[in-house]
Amino acid sequence: MAAPLRILVFGKQGSGKGTLATRLHQRLGLPHVSTGDMLRDAAASGSEFGRRVAAIMDAGELVPDDVMEGVVRERLEAPDAAAGFILDGYPRTPGQAAFLDDLLAPEGVTVAIELQVPDDVVRARIVHRRVCTSCGAIYAAGRDAAAESGVCDVCGGSVVQRADDTEEAVGARLATYASLTEPLLGYYSDRGLLERIPGEGDPDSIAEGAVDLVEARRS
Ligand code: AMP
Numbered sequence: 001m002a003a004p005l006r007i008l009v010f011g012k013q014g015s016g017k018g019t020l021a022t023r024l025h026q027r028l029g030l031p032h033v034s035t036g037d038m039l040r041d042a043a044a045s046g047s048e049f050g051r052r053v054a055a056i057m058d059a060g061e062l063v064p065d066d067v068m069e070g071v072v073r074e075r076l077e078a079p080d081a082a083a084g085f086i087l088d089g090y091p092r093t094p095g096q097a098a099f100l101d102d103l104l105a106p107e108g109v110t111v112a113i114e115l116q117v118p119d120d121v122v123r124a125r126i127v128h129r130r131v132c133t134s135c136g137a138i139y140a141a142g143r144d145a146a147a148e149s150g151v152c153d154v155c156g157g158s159v160v161q162r163a164d165d166t167e168e169a170v171g172a173r174l175a176t177y178a179s180l181t182e183p184l185l186g187y188y189s190d191r192g193l194l195e196r197i198p199g200e201g202d203p204d205s206i207a208e209g210a211v212d213l214v215e216a217r218r219s
Pocket of ligand 1: 013035036037039056057058060061062063064068088089090091092096164173
């Protein structure tokens with residue numbers, strides 16, 4: 001059996017990492033595992049666990065590493081992830097990176113991709129971002145009709161602003177990315193696993209470039 005293809009997607013909030021991960025999923029047929037989406041689903045369920053993580057997420061803070069370990073282990077050990085996955089939003093701390101290494105040994109991570117976008121660009125994107133609660137399609141207020149009407153063009157679901165897409169939470173999340181997540185990029189770079197790609201521009205071209213990088217690592 002071929003080695004599993006395990007792709008990590010890094011980028012600040014609003015860098016387009018969710019969009020890139022979705023496109024990679026469509027092109028490569030591997031599951032898109034978004035820890036943010038998994039936590040939002042838990043929050044929406046209204047369970048005690050969901051209420052706990054919702055408070056943390058709304059403040060723009062990180063869910064503790066030990067809590068994330070259970071969530072990630074269960075998802076990555078599911079049968080559909082055996083051939084590989086596109087992991088979006090994890091790891092975000094050195095402790096999470098160490099946990100992931102243990103979980104994925106001996107083959108480990110295939111490639112880590114970072115989408116690079118300046119802070120002022122992501123701030124502007126986030127404040128205007130609207131998402132479909134059913135299919136996850138992303139729109140921009142002031143640009144897309146669906147953001148104004150509140151009705152998704154793709155599935156007819158409702159288009160809303162995420163509870164954590166506020167100015168305050170964006171500031172907290174950018175600070176957390178700089179202090180905790182950016183150092184992780186060095187960790188993957190030192191092991192020859194990091195590919196940095198510019199995150200401004202046409203999402204389809206960005207995704208094509210990323211697929212080429214992944215294919216080059218596979219061979
Ligand atoms: P995201 O959709 O990736 O921007 O994640 C939204 C929020 O979910 C983050 O701001 C965190 O509160 C939480 N979250 C997602 N992934 C993680 C993670 N790996 N570790 C801790 N918290 C996370």
